[in-house]
Amino acid sequence: MNRYTREQMAARVARDIPNGAYVNLGIGLPTMVANHLPKDREIILHTENGLLGMGPAPEPGAEDVDLINAGKQPVTALPGASFFHHADSFAMMRGGHLDCCVLGAFQVSVRGDLANWHTGAKDAIPAVGGAMDLAIGAKSVYVMMEHLTKKGETKIVDNCTYPVTGLACVNRIYTDLAVIDITPQGLAVIEMVDGMTLPELSRLSGVPLVMAGVRAAA
Amino acid sequence: MIDKIVPSAAAAVADIPDGATVMIGGFGTAGMPSELIDALIVRGPRELTIVNNNAGNGDTGLAALLKAKLVRKIICSFPRQTDSYVFDALYRAGDIELELVPQGNLAERIRAAGAGIGAFFTPTGFGTLLAEGKETRVIDGRNYVLEYPIRADFALIKALRGDRWGNLVYRKTARNFGPIMASAAKCTIAQVREIVNLVDLDPEAVVTPGIFVKRVVEVPAAVKLVAQPGAAA
Numbered sequence: 001m002n003r004y005t006r007e008q009m010a011a012r013v014a015r016d017i018p019n020g021a022y023v024n025l026g027i028g029l030p031t032m033v034a035n036h037l038p039k040d041r042e043i044i045l046h047t048e049n050g051l052l053g054m055g056p057a058p059e060p061g062a063e064d065v066d067l068i069n070a071g072k073q074p075v076t077a078l079p080g081a082s083f084f085h086h087a088d089s090f091a092m093m094r095g096g097h098l099d100c101c102v103l104g105a106f107q108v109s110v111r112g113d114l115a116n117w118h119t120g121a122k123d124a125i126p127a128v129g130g131a132m133d134l135a136i137g138a139k140s141v142y143v144m145m146e147h148l149t150k151k152g153e154t155k156i157v158d159n160c161t162y163p164v165t166g167l168a169c170v171n172r173i174y175t176d177l178a179v180i181d182i183t184p185q186g187l188a189v190i191e192m193v194d195g196m197t198l199p200e201l202s203r204l205s206g207v208p209l210v211m212a213g214v215r216a217a218a
Numbered sequence: 219m220i221d222k223i224v225p226s227a228a229a230a231v232a233d234i235p236d237g238a239t240v241m242i243g244g245f246g247t248a249g250m251p252s253e254l255i256d257a258l259i260v261r262g263p264r265e266l267t268i269v270n271n272n273a274g275n276g277d278t279g280l281a282a283l284l285k286a287k288l289v290r291k292i293i294c295s296f297p298r299q300t301d302s303y304v305f306d307a308l309y310r311a312g313d314i315e316l317e318l319v320p321q322g323n324l325a326e327r328i329r330a331a332g333a334g335i336g337a338f339f340t341p342t343g344f345g346t347l348l349a350e351g352k353e354t355r356v357i358d359g360r361n362y363v364l365e366y367p368i369r370a371d372f373a374l375i376k377a378l379r380g381d382r383w384g385n386l387v388y389r390k391t392a393r394n395f396g397p398i399m400a401s402a403a404k405c406t407i408a409q410v411r412e413i414v415n416l417v418d419l420d421p422e423a424v425v426t427p428g429i430f431v432k433r434v435v436e437v438p439a440a441v442k443l444v445a446q447p448g449a450a451a
């Protein structure tokens with residue numbers, strides 16, 4: 001079975017981010033999207049610890065302990081950047097001012113419920129950070145994840161079995177097998193990896209899928 | 219003459235009592251007022267409630283305060299990090315209480331306290347474990363959760379420069395919780411890298427007006443530290 005590489009997934013997400021967008025890239029896989037943003041677009045990255053206009057990692061030796069991203073890694077501030085406190089930063093998120101955020105996930109449900117903050121394991125120490133604010137705040141919430149778990153179980157589910165981060169909040173899912181929109185009518189497949197078919201993708205996913213733009217049979 | 223400058227970190231925290239609720243600024247170590255925390259450890263008040271985004275990194279700063287067994291409860295959004303082993307051990311042993319709050323709710327609850335807001339409805343966390351048992355309401359077709367302010371007896375924050383009136387400016391992403399915590403505590407103590415004259419801070423650029431700050435202590439920058447990549451937010 002063909003799969004999109006992580007780089008291909010990141011490049012695919014980057015293609016959908018328009019010129020002028022304010023964007024928050026979550027920790028992990030979504031961070032890779034920054035490396036693929038088209039050079040001819042001006043896209044402003046937000047990091048919730050208090051920076052708009054975040055630039056790439058500094059040169060070795062030029063790190064600054066007071067200039068970090070949400071993952072606490074050293075970053076840079078681009079010309080035009082601004083700093084602000086946490087209440088303002090989360091107002092940008094909760095208040096719907098970000099055009100887009102890209103998040104990782106354990107599971108996404110057919111209604112767009114997101115689970116990405118807690119495995120629910122009894123011995124796990126819970127930590128949530130800004131996940132719940134990002135999930136419900138941005139105008140478009142994109143999830144980037146492997147389609148299947150390491151055990152081959154689908155991560156697109158009827159109902160999340162992990163504790164949810166937000167309800168009905170995900171707009172689009174980018175996986176290593178497909179790009180899928182979550183619509184009021186259900187899951188609409190926009191693209192599939194070469195060689196994949198809708199019946200095969202449906203079988204792997206275990207949830208109803210239709211091709212985008214094709215009306216489901218009554 | 220108003221003079222909020224105190225001579226040392228020890229003098230600045232000398233009246234923090236047992237059982238106090240203390241906000242501590244910083245996101246990870248950026249903006250963490252380490253010298254004020256060290257002074258607090260030396261003073262040694264017990265049964266503290268601490269409000270911070272995290273629960274300490276490594277063995278210094280907030281982690282050292284936890285290790286000294288001075289903290290009964292921590293209110294934070296992201297305790298678990300690659301180097302939060304001090305908190306992890308206390309939590310697993312049942313020696314510390316954790317109130318986990320989504321980061322934006324944490325910030326807004328602190329802001330609300332400083333702004334005199336009685337409570338507020340937020341969409342963040344609705345339908346999740348972290349909103350269980352809380353009052354909810356549908357407003358304009360959207361679901362919200364009722365959240366209450368977080369107030370503190372003291373706030374320990376770090377800024378770049380301050381003056382004797384308590385006006386503060388910060389440095390880059392070290393600003394994070396400083397301005398909102400300053401407004402939410404009865405007594406806010408700021409450690410600044412440099413104390414400057416009243417005329418030296420541009421009124422247009424002051425981030426925290428001095429009305430929110432009770433004490434300012436100068437702690438010159440130590441050796442330049444290199445940022446340590448940690449775990450997530």
